[in-house]
Amino acid sequence: MDSYDVVVIGSGPGGYVAAIRCAQLGMKTAIIEKYPTLGGTCLNVGCIPSKALLDSSHHYEDAVKHFGTHGIDIDGEVKVNMEQMIARKAQVVEQNTKGIEFLMDKNNITVLQGVGSFKDATHINVTDSEGNVTTVEAKKTIIATGSKPASLPFIELDKERIITSTEALKLSEVPKHMIVIGGGVIGLELGQVYKRLGAQVTVVEYMDTILPGMDKSLSKELTKVLKKQKVKFALSHKVKSVTRNGDEVTILADDKKGQEVSFSGDYVLVAVGRRPYTDGLNLEAAGVKMDERGRVEVDNHLKTNVDNIYAIGDVVKGAMLAHKAEEEGVMVAELMAGQKPHIDYNLIPGVVYTWPEVAAVGKTEEQLKEAGVAYKVGQFPMRALGRSRASMDTDGFVKILADEKTDEVLGVHMVGARVADLIAEAVTAMEFRASAEDISRMSHAHPTYAEAVKEAALAATDNRPIHM
Incomplete structure (x- = not known):
């Protein structure tokens, strides 16, 4: 049985950064990842691919709307090639995930492919795609398993017409009318991608402003700008059902007066936030506690109730942000090495x-x-x-x-x-x-x-x- 000073479960921004910092500090380190590529949600189906599509769609919009003003005349029709746009996005993702592989190799970090689950507080089973189980010993463990898209209990995600951000990043066509449930970061970013490419976009939000939690002046300004871009908003609307009939999806919601309204489109993007992902970890076997919201409980040093197990990123309290996870990964590594790092979450x-x-x-x-x-x-x-x-x-x-x-x-x-x-x-x-x-x-x-x-x-x- 292989033994490591530190085993990191999850190779997203929090996990791979934690692993690198542990290795830099002289610890024998392994990282467990269940997917074929490293990088977690951020690199594979989150931050990086969404920015690739945002940039591509921005170029298209500039060509259609703004090149003439700049004195750039284009002969013929400017068209969207979705196949190429998605292929370029995939290439960007591949470059980044290959970069993480290189960093693991450079820092002598062992990559274990498979699902990591606790056997006990110091032993972790790694089950590969063929069902083979390998057990490793971990003097210390960092849980960095991230999050998954959340949904509403009555919504059945078919991942074809009723989709999450993951599916929205690889559509083969531009929707005619995309209805976005949720006026947060993910919904607005992906909604703008498809609005630029020619879709009608309607954002249905439960709160009375978009970007809940940010300064209201930002919400007000972005609403004004997006309305100018012809994005439609239905604020203070409580969605109560989502049904599909062939290629048409219908949403029923109650407006702020309590009156029922309906929206119909060919795609519905459910973007109501994300949930901590701990499936398959078998935390009970290690004795690790979770809170009422499904997050791993940690103290101010990101240590769980089990002395040698830490948790970072989306799986613990706080903002679900890649850079927050990275800072926590570095902090935990340095704490393990006896240093005294600090994070100011306000900043x-x-x-x-x-x-x-x-x-x-x-x-x-x-x-x-x-x-x-x-x-x-x-x-x-x-x-x-x-x-x-x-x-x-x-x-x-x-x-x-x-x-x-x-x-x-x-x-x-x-x-x-x-x-x-x-x-x-x-x-x-x-x-x-x-x-x-x-x-x-x-x-x-x-x-x-x-x-x-x-x-x-x-x-x-x-x-x-x-x-x-």
């Missing part, structure tokens, strides 16, 4: 990769009001930037929330071009507890989208933006 940024993009870090206005914190607001519109006008990306704004007395930055919220990258400036500033004035005194290259951050900081400091 884990959230991003929506629609266009314009949405990004945020820190507290929302709603949270500050609820906590009774006195704050000031500095906001600057993207349309006032030379760089935004040059690229025709004038939607959105940057908003900085700062403490009224100390001027410390408490939250930054953005909608606009490339804000998924810009948010890193806000995270850096807040990690060093910068004030709005600190940011306002930094030189920002001109012309760039980042100038909106400086201008918002000037607005928050003493209401003196230069370009507004």
